[in-house]
Amino acid sequence: MEMEMTAANFLRDLIRIEALSGQEQALCDRVIAEWQHLGFDQAYRDDIGNAVGMVKGQEPGPAWLLLTHLDHVHAGDPAQWQHPPYEAVLENGSVHGRGAVDIKGPLAAQTYALAQLLGRGERPLNDVWITAPVQEETGGLGAAHFVTHPPAQMGAVIVGEPSNNQLMLGHRGVARLKVRFTGRAHHASLALNDENPIFALAEFLKRVQAKQFADYPVTGPSSLSATQIFTDSGSDNLTPNTVDVMLSWRYNESDAENRATLAELLAGLPAEGQLEEIWTPANTPGFATSPEHPLAQKVGRYAKRFHAEPGVWKFATDGRYTAREGWPTVGWGPGDQWLAHTTQEAILLEDLDAYSEALSALLLNERASS
Known part of the structure; x- marks a missing residue:
């Protein structure tokens, strides 16, 4: 049956x-x-x-x-x-x-x-x-x-x-964002922190943590979270040339406002990051x-x-x-x-x-x- x-x-x-x-x-x-x-x-x-x-x-x-x-x-x-x-x-x-x-x-x-x-x-x-x-x-x-x-x-x-x-x-909308921090690789024993991009990343993450977004009707405030970190070091004794951090951005603001916020967060740091255009798989309102x-x-x-x-x-x-x-x-x-x-x-x-x-x-x- x-x-x-x-x-x-x-x-x-x-x-x-x-x-x-x-x-x-x-x-x-x-x-x-x-x-x-x-x-x-x-x-x-x-x-x-x-x-x-x-x-x-x-x-x-x-x-x-x-x-x-x-x-x-x-x-x-x-x-x-x-x-x-x-x-x-x-x-x-x-x-x-x-x-x-x-x-x-x-x-x-x-x-x-x-x-x-x-x-x-x-x-x-x-x-x-x-x-x-x-x-x-x-x-x-x-x-x-x-x-x-x-x-x-x-x-x-x-x-x-x-x-x-x-x-x-x-x-809220969702955008996936990669930010790359650049420095100069050197032996870890030298402790040249100003050339180690991990310290620039640390400053960036402090700014992200401190960022306050406006409250929006219905959906509430936006949020920005770090999800993954990658370096090109490959060794415990070598500082990296580059550090990449992936971020998940849940947003209410316009595309122009988001790009201005990103520029503010990166100001003065040895870093570059770019939001994709909206209505792409990595950035949708x-x-x-x-x-x-x-x-x-x-x-x-x-x-x-x-x-x-x-x-x-x-x-x-x-x-x-x-x-x-x-x-x-x-x-x-x-x-x-x-x-x-x-x-x-x-x-x-x-x-x-x-x-x-x-x-x-x-x-x-x-x-x-x-």
Whole structure:
């Protein structure tokens, strides 16, 4: 007998398919097969590899867009996991594995919100498009393609990234930045600190630590964090010619303001660093939707059964692309966001199912347009 397909079983199937960025085709095929099996009106792989589906609504008008993605980060050392990362172990009501939270759990939940309607012989009020793009984890290539080749007029977007089922109003931008400090290599016994670029790096990091960013509505203040340091020394007895530091910049300010801040932080130091242009994989802005926006109010009525107040994500999402196109965008998805990218990644099926039920009710009763 064929096993009855449920959101939980679908999720477990998805976790068993590794889908690193740029290697999503097998997962895309499985997602499309599920959408076809469930009776979606459209289900296909687009020109760049995104999974795209649609369920026809009762009324004409702008459509809903449900947005997740296909790719996930590497599992790392399997020995660090309580359960093997690609076995999708079900234990104590939770499914464990890489992608359970980010992003296969939300993808399964959005899929089965639509499946609930179709299973009852119902239709959403407006058309609902659902897409799982490629390469979200490496800058959003799939979403960038989708928003410039939309299959319909989108009236509202729900980004299904994990939020513990809390309404999310946006997130800050993200830029990855390398700064190189230069000096002159010499025997460590000489202790020529003014020629050792590590000391210039230390001064720079003090400036970064002391930098105060303005508080912004919705998303709060920006932040700048050092993540990795590399030298060309190769020896305990040799100072380096160069030291590179990698920084993660979560920002609200304009591109010009960010470049001015970087120049201020580097002033007088033997260093150079350059922000990439915006809308490249290494530098993308965020988005912010007012809590008073009609979409936030609409989705908030259904999200309030889980959390009374909205929040914002610390991490970036493909909502930056839909918001740039002028499509009203909010976030709302199941799963503990703090488990994303960790070796403890798991999702409670109770939370997944509760989200699917609430999203199904929203799509049945609410129009995508304001």
